[in-house]
Amino acid sequence: MAVRTIEVRERVMARNDVIAAVVRATLEAAGITAFNLVSSPGSGKTSLLERTLDVLGEELGIAVVTGDVQTQNDADRLARRTDRLVQAVVTGGACHLDASQVEASLTRIDLERTRLLFVENVGNLVCPAGWDLGEAAKIVVFSVTEGEDKPLKYPKMFRMARYAVINKIDLLPYLDFDVDLAMANARSVNPHLRFFLTSARTGAGLDEWFTFLRAAVRAPVGV
Amino acid sequence: MHELSLALEVCRLAEDALTLGGGGRVLRVAVEVGDETGVEVENFRFCLDALLTEPPFCGAGSELIRGPGDDFRLACVEVDDGRSND
Numbered sequence: 001m002a003v004r005t006i007e008v009r010e011r012v013m014a015r016n017d018v019i020a021a022v023v024r025a026t027l028e029a030a031g032i033t034a035f036n037l038v039s040s041p042g043s044g045k046t047s048l049l050e051r052t053l054d055v056l057g058e059e060l061g062i063a064v065v066t067g068d069v070q071t072q073n074d075a076d077r078l079a080r081r082t083d084r085l086v087q088a089v090v091t092g093g094a095c096h097l098d099a100s101q102v103e104a105s106l107t108r109i110d111l112e113r114t115r116l117l118f119v120e121n122v123g124n125l126v127c128p129a130g131w132d133l134g135e136a137a138k139i140v141v142f143s144v145t146e147g148e149d150k151p152l153k154y155p156k157m158f159r160m161a162r163y164a165v166i167n168k169i170d171l172l173p174y175l176d177f178d179v180d181l182a183m184a185n186a187r188s189v190n191p192h193l194r195f196f197l198t199s200a201r202t203g204a205g206l207d208e209w210f211t212f213l214r215a216a217v218r219a220p221v222g223v
Numbered sequence: 224m225h226e227l228s229l230a231l232e233v234c235r236l237a238e239d240a241l242t243l244g245g246g247g248r249v250l251r252v253a254v255e256v257g258d259e260t261g262v263e264v265e266n267f268r269f270c271l272d273a274l275l276t277e278p279p280f281c282g283a284g285s286e287l288i289r290g291p292g293d294d295f296r297l298a299c300v301e302v303d304d305g306r307s308n309d
Binding site: 001009011096 | 300
């Protein structure tokens with residue numbers, strides 16, 4: 001028997017990254033800023049987007065791609081808030097979105113009418129960290145019911161994100177959650193994170209979030 | 224769960240390498256997995272070994288090469304090209 005070794009040294013994520021580069025170029029050519037919203041399940045991504053669509057949906061020409069393992073409940077919720085396009089991706093078991101799914105979704109979005117794109121990823125703080133979707137930046141959402149050590153438990157996600165939304169701050173009076181400790185933990189894995197403290201339920205903190213989004217559309221956030 | 228997606232991509236890359244490399248019976252597929260890739264190694268090994276039972280791999284072995292950093296690459300594919308050693 002003649003044993004032969006075929007040297008490869010090919011990055012496993014190479015194909016996804018090529019497609020992500022195509023998505024990024026498409027979005028940049030269309031003048032669209034894209035954010036990839038990542039979080040554990042139940043952090044309030046959809047509620048945050050509902051509020052955002054209510055206030056900025058038309059002003060910023062927002063389109064949304066939602067990813068869920070099953071159901072298109074999130075897309076249905078969002079579609080009730082806007083006439084803008086909400087595109088659902090049901091992954092059928094996969095724990096993350098990949099760049100090819102976003103690329104396919106872009107063909108169904110009116111890019112000329114869109115200036116801001118949110119990709120609401122599958123709720124999961126592990127897997128989506130490794131997939132580049134062609135976004136300008138990842139925004140990690142975590143809620144005050146989740147514990148201050150979330151950034152330490154899931155460091156890669158917080159390292160990959162440029163922005164962090166600490167949501168459900170209306171619940172702080174009823175919890176022992178230490179906001180300063182949570183932010184310190186997050187900064188220990190990513191010193192460059194910018195934070196937003198929000199309650200999608202009451203609207204607290206959303207003005208700063210909206211101001212950030214307006215600015216991101218005016219002057220797109222570089223990768 | 225993303226370990227299965229990653230194992231599928233490794234098999235796709237290995238199949239491409241096999242085609243470009245002239246074919247043969249696959250004996251071993253070696254993958255470099257960095258400690259900071261976020262890959263759960265035993266889960267990934269389980270998925271990869273399951274996929275390697277199918278053609279064109281048909282029972283090839285897997286080798287996971289651990290290292291620092293976030294490198295995650297198909298390192299090499301070892302094949303028996305059917306020729307005699309003589």
